[in-house]
Amino acid sequence: xxxxxxxxxxxxxxxxxxxxxxxxxxxxxxxxxxxxxxxxxxxxxxxxxxxxxxxxxxxxxxxxxxxxxxxxxxxxxxxxxxxxxxxxxxxxxxxxxxxxxxxxxxxxxxxxxxxxxxxxxxxxxxxxxxxxxxxxxxxxxxxxxxxxxxxxxxxxxxxxxxxxxxxxxxxxxxxxxxxxxxxxxxxxx
Amino acid sequence: xxxxxxxxxxxxxxxxxxxxxxxxxxxxxxxxxxxxxxxxxxxxxxxxxxxxxxxxxxxxxxxxxxxxxxxxxxxxxxxxxxxxxxxxxxxxxxxxxxxxxxxxxxxxxxxxxxxxxxxxxxxxxxxxxxxxxxxxxxxxxxxxxxxxxxxxxxxxxxxxxxxxxxxxxxxxxxxxxxxxxxxxxxxxxxxxxxxxxxxxxxxxxxxxxxxxxxxxxxxxxxxxxxxxxxxxxxxxxxxxxxxxxxxxxxxxxxxxxxxxxxxxxxxxxxxxxxxxxxxxxxxxxxxxxxxxxxxxxxxxxxxxxxxxxxxxxxxxxxxxxxxxxxxxxxxxxxxxxxxxxxxxxxxxxxxxxxxxxxxxxxxxxxxx
Numbered sequence: 001x002x003x004x005x006x007x008x009x010x011x012x013x014x015x016x017x018x019x020x021x022x023x024x025x026x027x028x029x030x031x032x033x034x035x036x037x038x039x040x041x042x043x044x045x046x047x048x049x050x051x052x053x054x055x056x057x058x059x060x061x062x063x064x065x066x067x068x069x070x071x072x073x074x075x076x077x078x079x080x081x082x083x084x085x086x087x088x089x090x091x092x093x094x095x096x097x098x099x100x101x102x103x104x105x106x107x108x109x110x111x112x113x114x115x116x117x118x119x120x121x122x123x124x125x126x127x128x129x130x131x132x133x134x135x136x137x138x139x140x141x142x143x144x145x146x147x148x149x150x151x152x153x154x155x156x157x158x159x160x161x162x163x164x165x166x167x168x169x170x171x172x173x174x175x176x177x178x179x180x181x182x183x184x185x186x187x188x189x
Numbered sequence: 190x191x192x193x194x195x196x197x198x199x200x201x202x203x204x205x206x207x208x209x210x211x212x213x214x215x216x217x218x219x220x221x222x223x224x225x226x227x228x229x230x231x232x233x234x235x236x237x238x239x240x241x242x243x244x245x246x247x248x249x250x251x252x253x254x255x256x257x258x259x260x261x262x263x264x265x266x267x268x269x270x271x272x273x274x275x276x277x278x279x280x281x282x283x284x285x286x287x288x289x290x291x292x293x294x295x296x297x298x299x300x301x302x303x304x305x306x307x308x309x310x311x312x313x314x315x316x317x318x319x320x321x322x323x324x325x326x327x328x329x330x331x332x333x334x335x336x337x338x339x340x341x342x343x344x345x346x347x348x349x350x351x352x353x354x355x356x357x358x359x360x361x362x363x364x365x366x367x368x369x370x371x372x373x374x375x376x377x378x379x380x381x382x383x384x385x386x387x388x389x390x391x392x393x394x395x396x397x398x399x400x401x402x403x404x405x406x407x408x409x410x411x412x413x414x415x416x417x418x419x420x421x422x423x424x425x426x427x428x429x430x431x432x433x434x435x436x437x438x439x440x441x442x443x444x445x446x447x448x449x450x451x452x453x454x455x456x457x458x459x460x461x462x463x464x465x466x467x468x469x470x471x472x473x474x475x476x477x478x479x480x481x482x483x484x485x486x487x488x489x490x491x492x493x494x495x496x497x498x499x500x501x502x503x504x505x506x507x508x509x510x511x512x513x514x515x516x517x518x519x520x521x522x523x524x525x526x527x528x529x530x531x532x533x534x535x536x537x538x539x540x541x542x543x544x545x546x547x548x549x550x551x552x553x554x555x556x557x
Binding site: 003006009010014017035036038039040042043046047108109112113116117124125127128130131132133134136137138148151152153155156157159160162163166167 | 191192193195196197200201203204205207208209226227228230231232234235236237238239240242243244245246247248249250253255256258261262351470524525527
């Protein structure tokens with residue numbers, strides 16, 4: 001099985017999304033722009049990796065984020081005010097995460113359970129039927145007595161909410177850090 | 190580029206595909222949408238990654254009667270959960286930053302179980318509560334004491350279970366698997382009684398990590414590998430580092446050891462050990478079950494069916510020898526045997542007859 005850029009990206013880049021997001025939230029003056037900024041960082045990393053995979057993915061990710069912000073600054077699209085946004089602050093120490101990171105399996109399941117519990121009730125129910133009881137959307141619709149389209153909508157919503165909760169680990173708006181981070185985070189300044 | 194809007198569209202596509210009426214036009218539309226921009230593709234990767242991970246929610250459902258959805262926070266009621274991460278009395282910490290070797294020797298608990306809610310763990314949690322009543326505040330210690338000696342771990346059919354050993358190693362049990370664990374000062378010993386397990390071994394040169402299965406002994410120091418036992422045959426796949434496979438007779442090594450480097454796939458039977466040396470990527474394809482997938486590459490239908498039957502109570506039966514050699518490939522959700530059958534029916538000259546507890550497969554033009 002060859003490792004596609006997609007697989008590589010999911011494995012090497014997305015695992016750092018929460019650290020990246022917190023970093024962007026800390027240094028970028030406009031919090032509302034962070035999801036878009038992150039997306040642009042990803043686009044650059046992905047397209048570059050398509051030609052040439054970086055040896056140190058995490059370092060490359062953060063360097064790309066730094067370059068992107070610097071570019072935007074230079075092009076004058078953004079005005080930094082005050083200390084936030086001091087580009088020196090962008091120089092985080094990149095501790096390459098060890099591949100042994102799967103040791104966090106328990107935490108992962110715990111996080112998953114928590115994110116699942118935080119879903120709106122109807123959405124949570126649909127996720128349970130789909131992911132735990134393995135009902136198809138059609139079967140779930142029959143069981144709940146609703147249209148299939150409604151189930152599809154909940155699935156879409158659940159996908160988005162879980163993605164935000166588990167990848168970025170921010171709250172539903174995508175802008176604020178979710179409360180109750182319990183585990184030791186891997187970022188070191 | 191509004192990332193929120195893109196994410197919404199990506200989720201809508203994926204949710205639609207997750208549903209029943211996905212047709213060729215949809216597939217083409219989705220492909221076209223993804224090709225419009227890298228941002229679209231990335232939105233898809235992000236959601237897909239999590240959607241796959243969400244398969245592990247299944248672990249929460251073990252032991253819960255079908256049709257019942259436990260209320261929020263149920264997972265937290267069990268006394269292990271929080272302790273699992275932060276017990277001051279625990280033999281080790283699951284903190285990734287902290288290797289646990291020095292704590293392991295003479296610890297009271299060889300294994301701490303991951304937060305998987307199974308019937309067995311529910312029963313055990315009753316015992317824990319009993320311990321809490323007796324010992325009051327010493328809850329954590331009580332649990333560890335209780336667990337000492339009862340070192341068998343099993344996973345249900347279709348279930349995946351993750352165990353964190355006190356030496357820092359992680360063991361992932363595939364469907365229908367039983368292991369025994371004994372950690373001592375001299376060695377770390379695992380007996381694979383049945384099924385398949387993936388081992389991520391914490392480095393400890395002084396204590397070899399030994400897995401025995403069907404008269405074979407697999408010795409590792411710090412590495413990643415899986416062992417699948419099927420009756421008297423054992424398959425060993427190494428994705429990192431190296432392991433040694435030895436044949437055991439009467440508990441001692443008989444004959445020379447076979448060295449397996451990363452990328453090796455070894456089939457060990459009563460006749461000896463056959464090794465295929467391939468790429469690590471190839472070896473990793475054997476680990477796809479860890480994310481709940483069965484990975485098929487030019488696989489004969491009979492083999493694919495046997496694979497699916499490992500994960501599902503609903504068994505597939507091939508009634509027609511004409512189709513046993515059909516070659517198929519792809520990645521399929523292990524638990525979704527119905528989806529597999531649907532794909533088969535759509536793409537191949539196969540007819541499926543769902544008889545409730547089993548699905549009988551035959552050729553399209555054969556009569557029976």
